[in-house]
Amino acid sequence: MPPRRILRRNDEDRHEEEFPQPPPNQDASARALAGMGAPQMVEKQRREWTGEDKKKSNLDNVAKDIFYKTLNKNTFIKIKMCSTAKDIWEKLIQICEGNEQTKENKLCVAMQKFENLKMKARETLNEFDELFRSLVNELEALGK
Template identity: 65%
Template sequence: MKILKVNTAAITTEGAPQMVEMHRSEWTAEDKKKANVDNIAKNILYKTFDKNMFAKIKTCTTAKEIWEKLTQLCKGNDQTKENKLIVAIQKFDNAKMKPGETLAEFDERFSSIIIEHISLGKEYSNREIDLKFMRAFPREWDVENLAMRESKELNKLELHDLFADLKAYEF
């Protein structure tokens, strides 16, 4: 953490004061509190990383630098974002309930795909999500799917409500 002070020994021609780093012995109680908050934030961030991610941010000196590095690493550039979105759309399009997979397991997997889309800026209507969710079931669910499509208004039905109704059919 760098605490800065005005350098009174140097005068700039632009009129703006020159800043220099303040030595720790000169810190006020407020400066010490700021430095401690930064240390607490860094500690919280460090505890969330695996060894691989820690190796990428260990050279950062402040919590702000760590956060900026994480943003750069996780978001990537525009091409990376586009590639992530393409892969996410493929996951959505190819989502199918696996043989032996329970409804709860499929719901969890499907919901994570939807969350990934939202985080990448792609959103679907309730109807699109519900129809895709129901199309992903094996043939033995056809009767339940048809009943749900006929009895519910899919434009207003949230995925979790659809899941609850289908869970009742599963029992």
């Protein structure tokens, strides 16, 4: 199917713009969106949901419920505006891990702690071992 041509009138002259024609098997809303540039998601009405759509929605609700019940109040406040379980998960990753610069800073601080690690005068060997192991675990979690 050839691209459709739309004539637009400017103050001084007329010019043609070409828009790709959507495939004929798309519904009217998809065809309307095809001429608007970037693809957009069109949500189905609840009455149009298939059994698979209902199952996915239910699983999403179950996952969100698990997040809501297991997170503490401070974390819940940060994620309560997320609409899907995937959004919650991505927000939690951002909160807990941060971006690359945050990870590098955490690694640098952990390395400094490790390098400056000394047993204190009144510290027992078990206490020092616990501190040492926690630093090693932190470094492993950060990829060192």
